[in-house]
Amino acid sequence: MSPADRYSSLVNSPIGGFIAANLGLPQPVELERFAADQPLIDGPVLIGSAPGGRIAEQVEITLGQAEVSVHRVASELAPNARFKGLVFDASGIKDSTQLRELWEFFSPVVRRLADCGRVVVLATPPEDCEEPRERTAQRALEGFTRALAKEARNGQTVQLIYVAEGAEPRIDSSLRFFCSPRSAYVSGQVVRIGSGPDFDAEEFNWEQPLAGKVALVTGASRGIGEAIARVLARDGAHVVGLDIPPLMADLERVTGEIGGSALACDITDSEAPDTICNHLKADHGGVDVVVHNAGVTKDKTLGGMDEPRWTVLMEINLSGEERINDELLARKLIRKNGRVICVSSISGIAGTAGQTNYSTSKAGVIGMVDSMAAAFAAKKVTINAVAPGFIETAMTAAIPIGMREAGRRMNSMRQGGLPVDVGETIAWYASPASGGLNGNVVRVCGQSLIGA
């Protein structure tokens, strides 16, 4: 919880909590977040399956390898014991009448989900289903998971993961992410896992997944970019932090603390793609992970918006990134099983008044992920995006107080996220184990009601 969120601190104190409960005020819980000495999932997980499901077996193997206590029947635990996770394989559902399986599995146990517990439903991508009835039923699962995510309390999260046929061995990184505290501020999301390189989960280094990798992070001197750089370095990467020349002292402080290196560059300069590529080639022979995080807001309603507010913003948030991607591709500098990860925004999904420029640029980032996924896949590289909601940074601290409190509370977690929550989500995409994720956009917004 951020120190800036005084309301949450107050209602988490004994007296404040008592008053808030009596007045019926929202009481955000302290979200559980990753800590190195904690187990992946701190409690038992119940696995269920609709008849004919093809993914549950892999779930059991994956969670077993992660030393999670897994159960196939609720009665294995004492009646009052709580589950830390509920995972349901819905891939066997072929017809809407079988959606009842969801109710049968979840209804008796959902109240036994622990605080900050995790729900994951695995299913077949509707677009892969040949039979209309099956396609309809698989699509219906989105409504179930999004609604259950809104019923969830006390930091619980709910996700839907569509797993293409044959992609079952690639669920590991996503299951580990969505079942663990790393996904603290992600809820109500739909993810697709498809084709990708095989990897050996047993041999994989889950503690240092990015060991030996080089990651470029733009806008790394502060805020979300700084958190991304720190999380990627924690996971073993050498981070090349990039920021504008006036912020070099801040950037060097961050990269110095994480054993990375600093690159002074304004991504809107016409020379920027060349500068970046030359640096990566000369110092590292290439790059494994590219995170396009640098971004700005320049708010005004459209009638009052001067031309630089539009043009400069679009250059930073979108066009500069496109040119860097093109140059990296043309010079073949992103290594095999590489990652490009973009930072969009829920404003790019919902549109925000006073932000026609920003919302356009951030929707464009999603367009860039869509339009470039095939070109990158041909080079064995994936491209995905995160869309943060209200994250406690200098950017959101500058929002007028009324709007700021609305943004902070109008989500299923009733609080703002932290920069580290975006960093963890990016680290999940960045992992060499996440090769089956391409073209995804995941919101890190606590299931914000704005832009739902």
Ligand SMILES: NC(=O)c1ccc[n+]([C@@H]2O[C@H](COP(=O)([O-])OP(=O)(O)OC[C@H]3O[C@@H](n4cnc5c(N)ncnc54)[C@H](O)[C@@H]3O)[C@@H](O)[C@H]2O)c1
């Ligand atoms: N804070 C939020 O709640 C929020 C929500 C949704 C999306 N985002 C996005 O997350 C990203 C990071 O946001 P933040 O809140 O940390 O903002 P921030 O202003 O704290 O950091 C942005 C960084 O980008 C750098 N940058 C700006 N222009 C640049 C340029 N031309 N060349 C190189 N670097 C440049 C800045 O110097 C700064 O270090 C942005 O893309 C933003 O749009 C933030």
